[in-house]
Amino acid sequence: MSKIFEINCLTGEANERAMTAAEIELVTKINESALAVEAASEQRKTDRLALLDRLGLTEQEAQLLLGS
Numbered sequence: 001m002s003k004i005f006e007i008n009c010l011t012g013e014a015n016e017r018a019m020t021a022a023e024i025e026l027v028t029k030i031n032e033s034a035l036a037v038e039a040a041s042e043q044r045k046t047d048r049l050a051l052l053d054r055l056g057l058t059e060q061e062a063q064l065l066l067g068s
Contacts, residue, residue, distance in 0.1 A: 002024065006015045019027070052062055 002019050004017055004019055004023065006017070007013070008015075049059075052059060055062075057065070
């Protein structure tokens with residue numbers, strides 16, 4: 001993933017070039033951020049299921065009670 005494919009929509013010219021160091025760093029940061037968001041989402045789901053288990057409710061029962 002060290003190349004960028006650019007298309008000029010006005011001229012139709014296509015160009016493939018190597019990514020700069022700044023672009024590689026930006027892509028790396030975005031990927032790390034996406035992984036962190038995904039991990040946080042999974043943790044919230046796990047926490048919710050643990051809470052429902054402690055309350056003795058199923059997800060469907062909680063949806064009926066909370067309306068969400």
